[in-house]
Amino acid sequence: MKVTVVGAGNVGATCADVLATREIANEIVLVDIKEGVAQGKALDIWQKAPILGYDSRTVGVTSDYARTAGSDVVVITSGLPRKPGMTRDDLISVNAGIVKSVTEQVVAHSPNAIIIIVSNPLDVMTYQAHLTAKLPREKVFGMAGILDTARYRAFLAEALNVSPKDIQAVLMGGHGDTMVPLPRYTTVGGIPVTELIGKAELDAIVERTKNGGGELVKLMGTSAWYAPGAAAAQMVEAIVRDQRRVFPVCLELQGEYGINGVYLGTPVILGKNGVERVIELQLNDDEKALLETSRGHVKEVMEALDKMTAVA
Ligand SMILES: NC(=O)C1=CN([C@@H]2O[C@H](COP(=O)(O)OP(=O)(O)OC[C@H]3O[C@@H](n4cnc5c(N)ncnc54)[C@H](O)[C@@H]3O)[C@@H](O)[C@H]2O)C=CC1
Numbered sequence: 001m002k003v004t005v006v007g008a009g010n011v012g013a014t015c016a017d018v019l020a021t022r023e024i025a026n027e028i029v030l031v032d033i034k035e036g037v038a039q040g041k042a043l044d045i046w047q048k049a050p051i052l053g054y055d056s057r058t059v060g061v062t063s064d065y066a067r068t069a070g071s072d073v074v075v076i077t078s079g080l081p082r083k084p085g086m087t088r089d090d091l092i093s094v095n096a097g098i099v100k101s102v103t104e105q106v107v108a109h110s111p112n113a114i115i116i117i118v119s120n121p122l123d124v125m126t127y128q129a130h131l132t133a134k135l136p137r138e139k140v141f142g143m144a145g146i147l148d149t150a151r152y153r154a155f156l157a158e159a160l161n162v163s164p165k166d167i168q169a170v171l172m173g174g175h176g177d178t179m180v181p182l183p184r185y186t187t188v189g190g191i192p193v194t195e196l197i198g199k200a201e202l203d204a205i206v207e208r209t210k211n212g213g214g215e216l217v218k219l220m221g222t223s224a225w226y227a228p229g230a231a232a233a234q235m236v237e238a239i240v241r242d243q244r245r246v247f248p249v250c251l252e253l254q255g256e257y258g259i260n261g262v263y264l265g266t267p268v269i270l271g272k273n274g275v276e277r278v279i280e281l282q283l284n285d286d287e288k289a290l291l292e293t294s295r296g297h298v299k300e301v302m303e304a305l306d307k308m309t310a311v312a
């Protein structure tokens, strides 16, 4: 299996490192526009192989898409991260151009690849890539839900003093303040979370999760990479190993939840064909209202992108 990661910055390099270290793909190509950066990081990952004991090959290239040809999966992380004081949506004008040009190159060289978008603002960059790639939504989708759910699970594990492995949860909606955590679908070793934690504490964890990206931006001056890179690698793994994992991913809703043509997170089954099935949850009225707020927000940013594209 051949996997390309575009963008050899914090998230892309971490993703490539997880893919190599866990031998998720035997050939990993890291691409960046900055001369030498992808080559250097790929070489460093390869030189770690004898120490940790793996045999996945990692190579790096500067904008040489010929080297990515025939990739089975491509992860797009290229683009600016936000700085303190910025929202993810502030990145739209720069990152839309990057995601568009990268997607064109990716599709030209790997027409059968499944494409995973990571660049922000995530939901609208998934829209941009899907428009550009002209592939079915099952082949072009975005990573956010695994990360947001992981943050929520980590906070719960800390509060309950249990293993994060035993917390099962799902979040929906846009990747931002309007994301839709679903405590009703959260369990701890099979036990509904509401039996183990009080409402006020759970509400505080939900709020912290919504601001999870911003919390890290404030601490570090740039956005997170360890969990995001690993989350993207976990999606790649589900595809290349045909695991049929159930994960929340961002894709174009086509009638699910009564929503059409808006890019939002929903649980899906991920396997060798990409999205094998979209799972439509039976939301209650409160959850539907939260999803509607999220839909409205993402739709506004999609329209901002449409306007920019019309002007350009
Ligand atoms: N979906 C999610 O949950 C998350 C999304 N992100 C987003 O991922 C993106 C990357 O974040 P970081 O890796 O931290 O940023 P970074 O600045 O460390 O890396 C970005 C890399 O993209 C490269 N790049 C820019 N234009 C390019 C092009 N045309 N072709 C190839 N490479 C190009 C840059 O040279 C740089 O090395 C940001 O937009 C960030 O907001 C970050 C974390 C989580």
Ligand SMILES: O=C([O-])CC(=O)C(=O)O
Pocket (backbone or CB within 6 Å): 081, 082, 088, 120, 147, 175, 212, 213, 214, 216, 217, 223, 224, 228
């Ligand atoms: O917060 C950011 O800008 C990056 C991101 O999407 C996240 O870490 O959730």
